[in-house]
Amino acid sequence: MSTLFTEPFFTALVLGALTAGLPLLLAGLGEQISEKAGVLNIGIEGMMLAGAYGGFLVAYHTGSIWLGYLGGALGGMAVATPMAVLCIRLGLSQIVIGMALTLGAEGTTALLHHFQFAQSYPRLPAVATLAIPGLSAIPVIGPALFDRPPIVYLAILAVFLTAYVFRSTHLGLALQAAGDKPEALDAAGVDVVRLRSLAVLATGCLAGVGGAFMAEVGAGIFVPFMTNGAGFIGIVLAMQARGRPFGVLWGALLFGACLSAATALQVAGVSIPTDVVQMLPFVAVLAVLVLLGRKASLPPALGVHYVRGGR
Amino acid sequence: MNQPRAASPPPPASPLSEPRPVISLDSVTRRFPGALALDRVTFDLWPGEVHVLLGENGAGKSTLVALLSGLHQPDAGSIRVDGRAVRIDTPARALDLGIGTVFQHSMLVPSLSVVDNMALGGAWWARPDRAGLARRMALVGAEIGITIDPAAKVGALSLGERQQVEIVRALLRGSRVILLDEATAMLTPQGAGKLGELVGRLAKRGIAVVFITHKLDEALAIGHRITVLRLGRKVGEIAPDRLASLGPAAATTEIVRLMFGSDDLTAPTAAPRRDRMAPPPLLVIEGLAVDDPVVPLAGIDLAVAPGEIVGIAGMDGNGQKQFAEAVAGQRRLAAGRITLGGTSLERLDVGGRRRQGLRYVTDDRLGEGTIGSFPLSLNLLLKDVGEPPFWQGGLERPEAIAAHARRLVEAYDVRTPGISAPIDTLSGGNVQKALLARELSGAARAVIFAKPTNGLDLQSARAARQHVRETANQGRAVILLSTDLDELLELSDRIAVMSRGRIVGMVANDEAARSRLGALMSGVAA
Ligand SMILES: Nc1ncnc2c1ncn2[C@@H]1O[C@H](COP(=O)(O)OP(=O)(O)O)[C@@H](O)[C@H]1O
Ligand SMILES: [Mg+2]
Numbered sequence: 001m002s003t004l005f006t007e008p009f010f011t012a013l014v015l016g017a018l019t020a021g022l023p024l025l026l027a028g029l030g031e032q033i034s035e036k037a038g039v040l041n042i043g044i045e046g047m048m049l050a051g052a053y054g055g056f057l058v059a060y061h062t063g064s065i066w067l068g069y070l071g072g073a074l075g076g077m078a079v080a081t082p083m084a085v086l087c088i089r090l091g092l093s094q095i096v097i098g099m100a101l102t103l104g105a106e107g108t109t110a111l112l113h114h115f116q117f118a119q120s121y122p123r124l125p126a127v128a129t130l131a132i133p134g135l136s137a138i139p140v141i142g143p144a145l146f147d148r149p150p151i152v153y154l155a156i157l158a159v160f161l162t163a164y165v166f167r168s169t170h171l172g173l174a175l176q177a178a179g180d181k182p183e184a185l186d187a188a189g190v191d192v193v194r195l196r197s198l199a200v201l202a203t204g205c206l207a208g209v210g211g212a213f214m215a216e217v218g219a220g221i222f223v224p225f226m227t228n229g230a231g232f233i234g235i236v237l238a239m240q241a242r243g244r245p246f247g248v249l250w251g252a253l254l255f256g257a258c259l260s261a262a263t264a265l266q267v268a269g270v271s272i273p274t275d276v277v278q279m280l281p282f283v284a285v286l287a288v289l290v291l292l293g294r295k296a297s298l299p300p301a302l303g304v305h306y307v308r309g310g311r
Numbered sequence: 312m313n314q315p316r317a318a319s320p321p322p323p324a325s326p327l328s329e330p331r332p333v334i335s336l337d338s339v340t341r342r343f344p345g346a347l348a349l350d351r352v353t354f355d356l357w358p359g360e361v362h363v364l365l366g367e368n369g370a371g372k373s374t375l376v377a378l379l380s381g382l383h384q385p386d387a388g389s390i391r392v393d394g395r396a397v398r399i400d401t402p403a404r405a406l407d408l409g410i411g412t413v414f415q416h417s418m419l420v421p422s423l424s425v426v427d428n429m430a431l432g433g434a435w436w437a438r439p440d441r442a443g444l445a446r447r448m449a450l451v452g453a454e455i456g457i458t459i460d461p462a463a464k465v466g467a468l469s470l471g472e473r474q475q476v477e478i479v480r481a482l483l484r485g486s487r488v489i490l491l492d493e494a495t496a497m498l499t500p501q502g503a504g505k506l507g508e509l510v511g512r513l514a515k516r517g518i519a520v521v522f523i524t525h526k527l528d529e530a531l532a533i534g535h536r537i538t539v540l541r542l543g544r545k546v547g548e549i550a551p552d553r554l555a556s557l558g559p560a561a562a563t564t565e566i567v568r569l570m571f572g573s574d575d576l577t578a579p580t581a582a583p584r585r586d587r588m589a590p591p592p593l594l595v596i597e598g599l600a601v602d603d604p605v606v607p608l609a610g611i612d613l614a615v616a617p618g619e620i621v622g623i624a625g626m627d628g629n630g631q632k633q634f635a636e637a638v639a640g641q642r643r644l645a646a647g648r649i650t651l652g653g654t655s656l657e658r659l660d661v662g663g664r665r666r667q668g669l670r671y672v673t674d675d676r677l678g679e680g681t682i683g684s685f686p687l688s689l690n691l692l693l694k695d696v697g698e699p700p701f702w703q704g705g706l707e708r709p710e711a712i713a714a715h716a717r718r719l720v721e722a723y724d725v726r727t728p729g730i731s732a733p734i735d736t737l738s739g740g741n742v743q744k745a746l747l748a749r750e751l752s753g754a755a756r757a758v759i760f761a762k763p764t765n766g767l768d769l770q771s772a773r774a775a776r777q778h779v780r781e782t783a784n785q786g787r788a789v790i791l792l793s794t795d796l797d798e799l800l801e802l803s804d805r806i807a808v809m810s811r812g813r814i815v816g817m818v819a820n821d822e823a824a825r826s827r828l829g830a831l832m833s834g835v836a837a
Contacts (some may be wrong), residue, residue, distance in 0.1 A: 170433035177420040177431055184418045187380070188432035189403030299422075308402075309382035 007140055009264055011235040014144035016251050016260020019218055022155055023227070025050065025252035026210030027234025028241065029162055030203035032248055035238050036166070038179035038197035040303040042098025043083045045231030046105030047204045048211035050075035053109040055212020056124070056222035057116075061196050064128055068216050069151060076208020077201055079105050084197040091305035102231070110224035117222065124220045149217055150207070158206070162245040175199060176243075179299030192306045207231060229282075236285050240292045251288070258284045331394055333358050333519045334410070335486055339388030341374050348374040350543040351388065356488065360518045360551070361510055363534030365527070365570060367626070367794065370540040372523045373415060376492045380412040381405035403432075411481025417473050421466035423775055428465055429480050444483070451482045456510050471502040478509065482518075489513060490521040494733055495529060496628070507533040525626045527566055528832035531559050534680040539569040546570075567829035593617045593788040594669075594757040599647030601637045601812075606630040608637065611647070615788035616759065620779065622791045622803030622820075624828055630812035631792045632674075635761050638790075639666045639671035665694060668756030674765050674792075676742050677704075681702065685736030688716035690734045691749050704815060723748040724774070740771025741828040747778050757788040764798060776802060808832055 027048055034041035041047075059068025079101050086092045127149045129291025135146035166172040174195055177185040182192045214230070215222045233255055241247025258280040265272055332355035349371045354453050356362050377383040378390065381402040389396050392408050399405050405412070412418070419428045426675040429448060430439035445461035452458055457475045465473060474494055481489050491510070491570040495503035503526075510520050510533055524530055530537055537549045547569040554562060592614035599611040608630050615621045625631060638649060640661040649656040656664050673680045681690045692712060694703055701711045716730040725744045727737055734742060743763070750758065760779055764772035779802055783789045793799050799806050800820060807817045808831040816831045819826050 168438050169435065170430060170437055170439055171435040173423060173427050173431055173433075173439060174435070176423060180422045181418070181420045184420050184428075185431060186415075187402045187412070189401070189406055189416045190432050309377055 011144050011260055013257060013260060013264040016264055017256035018144065018148065018152060019256070020258020020259035021252040021254075022152055022208035022238060023145030023214045023218070023230050024233050024255050025155055025159070025249060026206045026213070027231050027276075028248035028252055029158060029185050029245060030206030030210070031231075031234045031238035032241060032243065033162070033175065033199050033206070034203040035299060035302060036179050036243060037196045038182060038299050038301040038304065038306070039088065039160065039196055039200055039203075040094045040098070041083065041200060041203050042095055042235070043079055043105075043237035044098075044203060044207050044234055045227060045229065046098075047079045047207040048100035048106045048214070048227040048231045048234075049102075049109050050209030051208025051227070052215040052226055053112065053211075054078070056210045056215040059124055059212075059216050060122060065124075065149075065151075065216055069212050070155045072208040072210075072212020072215075073205045074208065076204035076206070076211065078204075080200050080204025080207075082176065083204075084200045086304070088106040088193055088196045088200060091307065094303050106225060113222060113224050121221065124216055126220065127217045151213060151217070154250070155209075155213075157274045159245045159249045161259055166243070166245065176299075178306075179301055182301050182304075183308075186306070186308055192308075196306070207234070210234075233281065233285060236288060237297065240288050242297055255284055323787055330357070332356055332391075333393060335391045336375070336385075337389045337391065338380075339375075339378065339385045339390065341371075341378060341383060341385050341724045343374075345441070347543045349378070349385075352545045353547065354538060354544070356519045356521060357536070358487070358519050359514050359517045360535045361514045361522055361533050363530040364521055364523045364540065365525075365530055365537060366449075366540035367525075367565060367570060369542070371543040372540055374543075375493055375540075376412060376414070376490050376521070376523070379410055379488075379490060380414075406484055406486070409485055409487045410490065411478075411484060411486030411488065412490040413477040413481070413492065413494055415476055415496070417470070419465045419473055419476060420682045421464070422463065423461050423465060425459055425465060425468075425476050426461040428476065429461075429483060451479050454516070455479075455482070455509060457509070460820040461616065469502075471498050471506065474498075474506060475509070478513070488519045488521070490523075492523045493525070494522070495524055495526065503529065525833070527563055530566070531562055537562075537566065539566060541570065563809070563830065563833075564826070567826055567833065570829065570833070590616050590618075594790070595648075595650045595654055596638065597648045599634070599637060599649070600645040601633050601642055602645045603630075603633050603642075603812075606633055606812045607645075608633055611814055613790070613807065613814070615790060617786045617788055618783050618791040619805070620783045620791055620803045621800035622793060622806040623814075624793065624796060624799050624806050624807050625809035625832055627794050629809050631809055632761065633812070634809065635671060635673075635759050635790075635792055637685065638759060639669065641671075658693055662694070668754050670755045670758045672746055672758065672760045672763060674762035676739070676746055677735060680746050681734045681742060684733050686711050686731040687720070687725070687734050687737070687745060688730040690745060691716050691719050693749065719745075719748040719752060723778075738771075740767045740774070743767060743771060743775055751778065751782060755782070755787055755788075757792045758782050759792070761792045762794065763791070764793075764795065769772070796825065796828060799828075 027044055031041055031044050051072035055068045055072030059065055069081025083101055086097045087094045117225050129147050130150045131147040136142045166175070174190050175183060178192055179310060186192050211227055214226060219226065237248050237251040240251055261277055261280055265277065333591060334356040334708060336352055336354040337353045338353055339349055340351055350680040352375065354375065364370050364375065374383065378385055379399065381399045381404050384400060390399060391397065397408060398799055399408065420431070426441050426444050426448065427439060429444050430441065433439060448459065448461055457479060459472065459476055459479065466477065468476065478489060495506055498506060507529060510522060514520055522534065535551045537554060538545060539547045547561065549565065557565065593677060596611060596613040599608060601608040606629060611634065613621065633642060637644055644657055647657065651667050651669055656667060656669065659667065675685055682693065692715065695701060701708055701715065713730060720727060720730060723744045725748065726741050759785065763775045763779055767775060779789060779791060791799065791802055803820050805817055805819055806824060806828060807814045809827060818827050
C-alpha cells in the first residue's frame with residue numbers, strides 16, 4: 001500500500017477536491033445566503049444547470065472565460081428571478097416552485113443543447129491557470145492549490161467576504177433576522193420581501209457561476225444534466241455548515257475529495273470499480289446527514305412566507 | 312403656525328396654544344374578513360401620560376396598536392400626529408414618526424445579541440457601531456433605571472428583560488410614543504410591578520405611553536387615563552382628573568360596567584336556570600395540577616352534579632384549554648384525581664375516558680376537532696374508527712357509516728350538501744353541529760364544552776347554546792368554558808373564575824353574579 005500514497009496521488013486528490021469542490025462551494029455558499037434569509041432554495045440545482053449552460057454558451061461564442069462566468073451568473077439569476085417573484089412576493093410554496101424550476105431548467109437546457117450542440121459537441125480550450133509566485137512551488141499542495149484558474153481564488157475570497165458580511169455588516173444582521181424573525185426585521189424598517197428577493201438572486205448568481213465553472217473549467221463542454229445533483233449537495237452543505245461560510249468551504253472540499261477520489265486512485269494505479277468510487281460522494285452525503293442532521297439548526301422562519309401583520 | 316418636524320420632540324406648549332395630543336385617532340374603522348375590529352374609534356394620546364387601553368379579547372386593542380405601528384391601515388377615519396394627518400403605511404414610517412411599539416409577541420431576533428438587535432435596520436454595507444450603541448444603550452438605560460448586557464443573546468433573556476430591551480430600543484430610536492401591548496400578560500407579578508414603575512418613569516420624562524392590559528388593578532395603579540373598548544367600539548373613557556376623583560373602588564365598578572356591559576340587573580339577558588336540589592356530584596375533580604410552560608394549573612377542585620352546568624369564566628389564556636385537555640385525557644396530570652360516577656379516570660387515556668362517558672367538545676373545531684378533507688360521515692365517527700358496527704374485521708361498512716351519518720345530520724340539523732362532503736366545506740355553525748352530534752351521541756355522562764359559540768353566527772350560536780342546555784337537562788354533568796360572560800350567565804348554575812391556572816372564585820348565578828365575576832376576572836377581589 002505504501003506505493004499508493006505517493007506525491008502524484010496527493011496532488012491529484014487535492015487538485016481534484018478543489019476542482020470538483022468549487023462548484024459545490026459556490027452552490028453551498030449561495031444556498032447559505034438564501035437559507036439565512038429564510039428561503040429554502042430547492043431551485044438551486046436548476047440555477048447551476050442554467051449557469052453551466054449560460055457559461056458555456058457565452059464562453060464558446062465570445063471566447064472569453066470571464067464573459068462566460070458572467071453568462072453563468074445571468075443564467076443562474078434567470079432561474080432565480082421567477083423563484084423570487086413566485087415564492088417571496090406571491091408566497092407560493094418554495095418547495096414546489098423550487099422543484100418545478102429545477103425540472104424546467106433541466107428540460108430547457110437539454111433541449112437547447114440538442115439543437116445547438118448535439119451534432120458537434122464543441123469543446124472549450126483548457127483554461128489558463130494563475131500560479132501564485134512562491135506558494136505554487138510548495139511540494140504536493142503547491143501545484144494543486146496555488147496554480148489554479150483565477151476564479152478559484154475569487155471563490156475562496158467569496159467565502160471570506162461572505163463571512164465578513166454575515167458577521168460585520170448590517171446586511172448580515174438583516175439576513176439573520178429575515179430567517180429568524182422576519183417580523184422583527186420589518187418592524188425595524190427593513191423591507192423583508194426585497195431583502196429575501198435579493199438573497200435569492202445572490203444565490204442564483206453564485207450557483208450560476210458554480211455551474212459555469214463546471215462547464216468551462218471542469219469539463220470544457222456542456223452536457224445535459226451535467227450538474228448531476230451538485231446543487232442538492234450544496235443544500236446539504238449549507239445545512240451542515242449552520243450559517244458559517246467556512247463550514248461550507250470545508251464541506252465542499254471534503255465532498256470534492258470524495259468526487260475526485262476516483263481519478264486520484266487511478267493516478268495511483270489502484271483499480272477499484274468506478275461505480276463503487278462514484279458512490280462515495282453520495283455515501284458521504286448520507287453520512288453527513290445521519291451524523292449532523294440532528295444538529296442542523298435551521299432558521300425558524302425557513303420556508304415560511306412573510307406577510308406583514310399576518311397571523 | 313409653524314408645524315414641527317415629525318421626528319422632533321413636541322414644542323413646549325406656549326401660553327397661547329393649547330397643549331395638544333401627540334396622537335389622535337379620529338373615527339377610525341378597521342375591518343377584517345368576518346370581523347369589525349375597530350368601529351369609528353376616537354382616541355387621543357397626550358404627552359407624559361400613561362393611557363391604559365382595556366377590553367376583553369377581540370375588543371380591538373391589538374388592532375389599534377397595529378394601526379399606529381404601521382402594520383395595518385385604517386379603512387376609514389384619520390390618524391393625526393402632532394396635529395397633522397399622517398399615513399402610517401410601514402413600520403419604518405411609524406418609527407420615523409417617533410412611535411415605538413412593544414408588541415404582544417416579542418419583536419427581537421432571538422439569535423442576535425441585544426446590541427445587534429438595536430443595530431438592525433442600519434445602512435446595509437456599514438459595520439454596526441456596536442460599541443457606540445452599547446454606550447448609548449447604557450445611557451438611556453441609566454436614565455430610566457435599567458441595566459442590560461449588550462452582548463447577551465436575546466434568546467437567553469427572560470421575557471421581562473426582552474421587554475426592557477425593546478423599550479430601550481424604542482427610546483434609542485427617538486420614540487416619544489411607546490405602545491405596550493399586553494406587556495404584563497406573561498410576566499410574574501414582580502416583573503409586572505417593575506414594568507409598571509418603568510412605565511411611570513417614562514411618562515415623567517414626557518413620553519406618551521399606551522398600555523394595554525387585561526388586569527384592572529394594574530390599569531388603576533399605573534394609568535393616568537383609561538379607555539375601554541368593547542367589540543371594536545370605544546365604550547368609555549375616564550380622564551385623569553375624574554380617575555383621580557373617583558378613587559379605586561368606584562373606578563373599578565365603572566370599568567367593570569364598561570367592559571362587561573350593562574350592570575342593570577333588572578334586565579338579565581335570559582332567565583337564569585332554576586336552582587335544583589343538590590344531588591351527589593357526578594364528575595369530581597380534586598387537586599388537579601398540570602405542568603405547562605405558559606400556564607401551569609394547580610389545585611383545581613370542581614364537582615359537577617348530574618344535570619348541572621358549571622361555567623368557567625376568565626380571560627382567554629388563563630389555563631382553560633389546559634384544564635379541558637387535562638380532564639379529557641389529552642394532557643398528563645401532574646397531580647390530582649378525576650372521578651366520573653365513582654370510577655376514577657386519571658389513569659385512562661382519551662379513548663378510555665370517552666368509553667366511560669366523558670366527552671370534550673373542543674373550540675378548535677377545524678384543527679383538533681375534525682379532519683377537514685375527510686367527508687362529514689367519517690368525521691362523525693372520528694373517535695370510533697375501527698369499532699363495530701361501523702368497521703368489521705378491519706373493513707369499513709359503508710352502509711352502516713352512511714346510515715349513522717344520515718341519522719345525526721337529521722337529528723342535529725346539520726346543513727350540508729351531503730354526508731360525503733368534506734367537512735371543511737361546511738360553514739362554522741354546521742361544523743359545530745357535527746361536532747356536537749359526534750360528542751353528544753352515545754352514552755355521554757359528562758360533557759366539557761370549550762367556547763361552544765365562538766365564531767358562530769347568531770343562529771348557530773343559539774342552536775349550540777340550546778344543545779348545552781339540553782345536555783344538562785338529560786341529566787349529564789356539564790362544564791362550560793367560555794369567555795363570554797353573557798353566555799355563562801344565561802346557561803350556568805354556578806360560575807367559577809379561572810385566572811393564571813387557578814380557580815380564583817366560584818359564584819352562584821344570581822343577581823350579583825355579573826359584577827362579582829367582572830371583578831374576579833379583572834384580578835380585583837370580589
Ligand atoms: N390579521 C387579522 N386577520 C383577521 N382578523 C383579525 C386580524 N387581526 C385581528 N382580527 C380580528 O379583529 C378583532 C379584534 O382583534 P384584536 O385587535 O386582536 O383584539 P384584542 O387585541 O383586543 O384582543 C378580532 O375579532 C380578531 O379576530
Ligand atoms: Mg390583543
